[in-house]
Amino acid sequence: AIPLQYGAQYSGKRTDDAMNKWRSNRFGQFIHWGLYAIPGGVWNGKTYNYAAEFLKASANVPSATWDSLMYQFNPVKFDAKQWAKMAKKMGVKYMTITTKHHEGFCLWPSKYTDFSVAGSPYKKDILKQLVEAYNAEGIDVNFYYSVLDWHHPDWRNDIKSPQDSVAFKRYLDFAYNQLKELATNYPTVKAFWFDGTWDNSVKKNGKWTYEVEKMLKEVSPGVIVNSRLRADDYGKRHKDSNGQLMGDYESGYERRLPDPVTDTAVTRWDWEACMTIPENQWGYHKDWTVSHVKSPLELLEMLVHTTSMGGNFLLNFGPTGNGDFRKEELDIATVIGNWMGKYGDAIWNCDYAGMKKEDWGYYTKKKNSNQLNMVVFNWPSSGLLKVRTPRGMVLDKASFVDAKGNALKVEEIADNQYLIQVPVKLYTSPQVIQVDFHQGATNGKYQKAKT
């Protein structure tokens, strides 16, 4: 192994209460909110199709012009309690809010910059209201923080001179102080989601990323940081020069999911995927006709897919400059919430079942139980659901989770191969079948069909 000072601090999954809770949450709401929500992807009457939170770059807006959007930030419809109620109904157990995105505008009155809500007509602390409202609904709050900062004069994309070093050191001190301020002033925050760490300037400062993780865990014991914060002694990111995952969970899946057949290695560590509703919009964009907009059922399948591989699914919402949500997002929250209200037990506190992926859908397994969930998206015209179990796992009975009394016919057709008989009909949402099993040896011959 290569000796490292700033590499991974431990190997394997954390098993403390804070991480167990993070893992059991499974479903989270990402919120991207900032000055970019005001123009919403349109500048001087021209619509820019690229991600709305990048409009400053897409439309080549001079910094002074972009930064003056602060004087227009006054979200008169913002109601943290209403946001939290919507999230509760949707079935999320955590929410991750952009405290500061690449534009550098801060949603809290930071004492280290004037470029914050304090300098806007709105004035009030948005993070405080959100943390209180979501925590009151029993929803954990995590903070997204962009290390990349287009506003701060000392930001550098690379270090090409002694002057760059001096300036960037000032920037890293600024960011360190902001992060300490966030962890200190919002002590119920459970995790920090770092972004904007891909530039050479940050990769050349692996020590700083190590020190940020160390400081946050001192200020807020149990707090969780994503792998995207971290660079090691040699600038390696996410996994260090020895291939060890840094931070507490892998955060490389952005707008994409691991393949349930070929990428099962991810089940060995904690990970989270974050996902947009349109193809690629994190901040509010006025015109969603510019790309495909995922339907509630597409997104629900991604949530189940993620849970089935032992990951967390962070679904993004982009509130408008006025502080309300667009209709498409409200509709998605309703449809997913209705399903979670009935079948959330197949998501919350569930994990990878260690079984081979089948065509009909995904398995999830309730932690510390012999309860296996089959979430069926592709209903079989044969009326038969194929199940292959690992050696030593024997299926006992199966029923629809909302018809526990009606046992389904479970037939063992070969060693560790079963067929579950179900009615052939058209469903308009995924169905959940609960299977009880026990560890034991099959008796080697094929038992007659059990009902």
Ligand SMILES: Cc1ccc([C@@H]2N[C@@H](C)[C@@H](O)[C@H]2O)cc1
């Ligand atoms: C090339 C690129 C840079 C930054 C991003 C940011 N990461 C996501 C989580 C959003 O914050 C997006 O703005 C996306 C793509």
